[in-house]
Amino acid sequence: MLRKDLNLLPAYVPGVRAEGALKLSSNEVTQAPLPDVAAAMAEATAHANRYPDMFSIELRQALAENAGLSIDNVAIGIGSSALCQQLVQISCTPGDKCVFPWRSFEGYPIFAAVVGATAVPVPLDAEHRNDLDALAAAAQDARIVFVCNPNNPTGTTHSHAAIADFLTKVPDDCIVALDEAYIEYVRDADAVNALELLKQHKNLVILRTFSKAYGLAGARVGYAYGDATIIEAVNKVQIPFGINVAAQAGALKALELRDTILARTDEVVEQRQRVAEAIGAVPSQANFVWVPDLADARATAEALAAENVLVRVFPEGMRITITTAEEADQLLTAWNTVNPARV
Numbered sequence: 019m020l021r022k023d024l025n026l027l028p029a030y031v032p033g034v035r036a037e038g039a040l041k042l043s044s045n046e047v048t049q050a051p052l053p054d055v056a057a058a059m060a061e062a063t064a065h066a067n068r069y070p071d072m073f074s075i076e077l078r079q080a081l082a083e084n085a086g087l088s089i090d091n092v093a094i095g096i097g098s099s100a101l102c103q104q105l106v107q108i109s110c111t112p113g114d115k116c117v118f119p120w121r122s123f124e125g126y127p128i129f130a131a132v133v134g135a136t137a138v139p140v141p142l143d144a145e146h147r148n149d150l151d152a153l154a155a156a157a158q159d160a161r162i163v164f165v166c167n168p169n170n171p172t173g174t175t176h177s178h179a180a181i182a183d184f185l186t187k188v189p190d191d192c193i194v195a196l197d198e199a200y201i202e203y204v205r206d207a208d209a210v211n212a213l214e215l216l217k218q219h220k221n222l223v224i225l226r227t228f229s230k231a232y233g234l235a236g237a238r239v240g241y242a243y244g245d246a247t248i249i250e251a252v253n254k255v256q257i258p259f260g261i262n263v264a265a266q267a268g269a270l271k272a273l274e275l276r277d278t279i280l281a282r283t284d285e286v287v288e289q290r291q292r293v294a295e296a297i298g299a300v301p302s303q304a305n306f307v308w309v310p311d312l313a314d315a316r317a318t319a320e321a322l323a324a325e326n327v328l329v330r331v332f333p334e335g336m337r338i339t340i341t342t343a344e345e346a347d348q349l350l351t352a353w354n355t356v357n358p359a360r361v
Contacts, residue, residue, distance in 0.1 A: 098240030173302025202231035
């Protein structure tokens with residue numbers, strides 16, 4: 019009755035949680051939605067007896083205007099992760115190659131496996147970044163290639179020039195999915211201007227989200243910018259009425275208040291540098307830091323949990339969400355207690 023290959027699908031592992039603990043395992047913001055955002059969501063639920071706008075027209079129009087694009091260039095998904103899966107669905111049939119960096123977002127190999135595509139993980143370079151040359155080489159006979167910039171879980175980025183050069187090396191019939199879930203935290207002077215690159219490359223799709231800097235992880239709203247032909251295909255495979263009324267209303271109000279909301283990223287930027295320097299983490303452009311090659315990462319994470327601080331462990335290292343100065347203080351106190359040699 020069930021697909022024989024289901025047991026081969028890699029499992030997505032969410033960040034751990036515990037009542038009363040400092041949760042630095044899922045790259046969430048600490049602050050609750052702004053009152054006006056929460057009010058808009060609550061008001062929308064008064065009409066929950068009606069189906070939501072299936073195509074999120076009002077939200078798509080606002081995002082299009084914000085980016086200087088047409089509504090036909092914008093898709094909305096149940097988080098940007100859903101849009102990642104939809105891109106694989108519209109580009110890959112069983113056996114087609116889906117290329118992605120690794121270690122990176124855990125969803126990529128899952129999305130490939132769901133449609134029976136061949137997953138092609140490409141190791142990060144020595145600086146914990148997406149290896150663009152290797153990704154481009156692997157994409158020559160692929161249907162889609164993901165680039166995660168900033169990369170999750172390492173927080174590393176590439177310059178605009180580097181991504182622009184990469185795009186010239188990828189075949190026109192291979193979708194380039196540029197995952198910018200953490201773009202609002204980037205402060206690099208030579209940061210990628212993806213919307214500018216979109217004008218030159220019809221195979222480029224930009225993926226962004228309201229889950230991170232906008233603080234609406236629980237609402238599940240992501241969005242994509244791309245060529246109208248690709249966006250039309252993405253919309254064809256979306257789950258009908260998947261973006262509920264509260265999520266649409268909250269995202270729309272958050273976009274309206276973006277200056278106020280995104281001002282909160284400045285504290286994260288300040289604290290990530292402080293924490294990275296204190297614990298020897300990789301310099302980050304996201305709302306987390308990466309401690310690579312930590313031989314006792316799991317034991318350290320368990321010791322931190324005993325101090326009521328939850329972090330995320332991978333085989334290659336440890337990822338720690340950065341939030342406020344107060345929570346950074348708590349983290350560093352716990353870190354110093356369990357692992358003083360690294361502080």
